[in-house]
Amino acid sequence: MRFGYDDRCLDHDTGPRHPETSDRLEAIRRRLAREHAVEYESTDPADEETLARVHDAEYVASVKEFCANGGGTWDADTVAVESTWDAARYSAGLAIDACEAALDGTDGRMTPFSLGRPPGHHAVWANAMGFCFFNNAAVAAEVALDRPDVDRVAIFDWDVHHGNGTQDLTVDRGDVHYTSFHERGLYPGTGDVEETGEGDGEGTLVNAPLPGGSGDAEYLDAVERLLMPALERYDPDLFIVSAGFDAHQHDPISRMRISTEGYGVMTDRCRELADRTDAALAFVLEGGYGLDALASSVAMVNDVFDGREPVEPDGDPSERATSVVDRVREVHDLD
Known part of the structure; x- marks a missing residue:
């Protein structure tokens, strides 16, 4: 894969x-180095004007000032130091670069994957939360939509937490489709099935709050019966x-139970979906806090694009999970 990375993302302490x-x-880079000769691409940081296309301009300025004054505790989960300002802008810039590269034809074994931090999917219009300051995927989508070859962008969020920030920033937009698979009841407690978008964005929001304990079979069922039909109908230019x-x-x-192999299977389905819809495909890092699990899963994503065929899960999905998928299919008329 084409990995985006910049050392300044390490300085967010x-x-x-x-x-x-x-x-x-660091764990991801060590794991990749064990089996692959990986080269990393850096880029320019997102500037304030670009961030303010998605976030409130006064909020962007307040993050800059907060960091310039030494940072501190923004909320119970989200902290900053002086270097966080640059790290967050580089994290957004790497996401932009990954999507631009994908749209320019970088695919196959060089499919772009942005390895930035802090993550972004909890950052809302005018606030930081959940470890996130700027919504990297939403910023990248906004920039991509400037291109004459891009009318619609789809974001699929397989992080265990609902991306309330991404939903907040795209809920009323018809040109951005957001799908989230997340653990029901987990932070931040958002992402209900009945939320389907507002105004021009009606029908472009798909939430699947899966029960705790869901694993490979449950996620694959959701991918095949929710994500794939929803995005084939939406027909995005960028995924x-x-x-x-x-x-x-x-x-x-x-409490979820996806295996490393399971992430490989989901990656394979995402690649298939991008091929079916003729969409450019890019990956943007969000969470993952078990270092070995995180590193091996990113390596698995890379391996799939390098030719590995992941092992399909055994067994059937649980009735609790299939009932959620059935309800989402009903709400979005995917039958």
Whole structure:
């Protein structure tokens, strides 16, 4: 894959007890280096004007000032230091670059994957939360829509937490489709099935709050019966995967049970979906806090594009999970 990375993303220091640390990127890079000669691409940071196309301009300025004054605790989960300002802008810039590269034809074994931090999918219009300052995927989608070859962007968020920020920023837009598979009842407690979009965005929001304990079979069922028909109908020009790996069975902060192989199967289906819709495909890192699980899962995504055929899950999805998928299909008329 074509991995986007910049050392300045390591300088966002969250402290020794915080789960979202620079160790995450270091673990990924060590794991990739074991089996692959990986080259990393950097880029320019997102500027304030670009960030303010998605976020409130006064909020962007307040983050800049907060960091310039040394940072501190923004909320109970979200902290900053002086270097966070640059790290967050580079994280957004890497996401933009990944999507631009995909749209310019970078695909196959060089499919772009942005390895930035802090993550972004909890950042709302005028606030930081959930470790996130700027919504990297939403910013990248906004920039992509400037292109004459892009009318519609789809974002699929497989992070274990609902991307309330991405929903907040796209809920009333017909040119951005957002699908989230997340653990029901987990932070931030948003992402109901009945939420389907507003105004011009009606029908472009798909939420699947899956029950705790869902694993490979349950996620694959949701991908095949929700994501694939919904996005084939939407027919995007750009397909962004908000790739959080905290639904892994060995992640410390969720109850989900996806295996490393399961992430490979989902990656394979996303590649198939992009091919079916003739959409450019890019991955943007979100969460994932078990270092070994995170690193092995990112490596699995890479391996799939390098030719590995992931092992399909055994067994049937649970009735609790299929009932959620059935309800979402009903709400979105996917039958």
